[in-house]
Amino acid sequence: MKWIGLTGGIACGKSTISRMLVEHSIPVIDADVIARDVVKSGSPGLKSIAHEFGEDVLLEDGNLDRRKLGQKVFGNPELLRKLEEITHPLIREETRRRRRMLEDMNTPLAVYDVPLLYETKAEDQFDGVIVVSCTKEQQKERLRRRNQWSESEIEMRIASQIPIQFKEGQADFIIFNNKDEQHLLREFDRLLAWLEEQKKS
Secondary structure, eight states: OEEEEEEESTTSSHHHHHHHHHHTTOOEEEHHHHHHHTTSTTOHHHHHHHHHHOGGGBOTTSSBOHHHHHHHHTTOHHHHHHHHHHHHHHHHHHHHHHHHHHHHTTOSEEEEEOTTTTTTTOGGGSSEEEEEEOOHHHHHHHHHHHOOOOHHHHHHHHHTSOOHHHHHHHOSEEEEOOSOHHHHHHHHHHHHHHHHHHHHO
């Protein structure tokens, strides 16, 4: 099975591309979904986070207060590393389980939607990497529209990731999500053609 990584900068449109792939019957494993699953209420992952960062990162219903945790770790490399030491092994194990299921079904190609592909130095694990890109100003504007974050929170979230220009330079395929919807659809058609080539190679 060809194993393709899908990544990009925050708010560049990776989730949109992921959704479009699913609509075209291309299997996608979403690291963000897995990351939420491994810290759901009552899970060992959430208990480890509460032990490390304090009970105040939990909501009254026992779920994770993502914003409060984010405020603690973003901008603090040491705390971010501690969080990743808890979550990354859990995410990797669940990813392996889901990938094996697809391989057992003789799936020819699957995509792994993972925001921190380059940050975790995972690029060598893939047969190819897709990067979704846009400008930094577009990232900021999209984050303002969809979150209640302050400008400093937005800057920290963007700064916590490797610059998009580096990711473009490492990518096997780039989607430029920096214009209108029609442009994105044309970019997606290019992607589908590239994925078909990957199946044959």
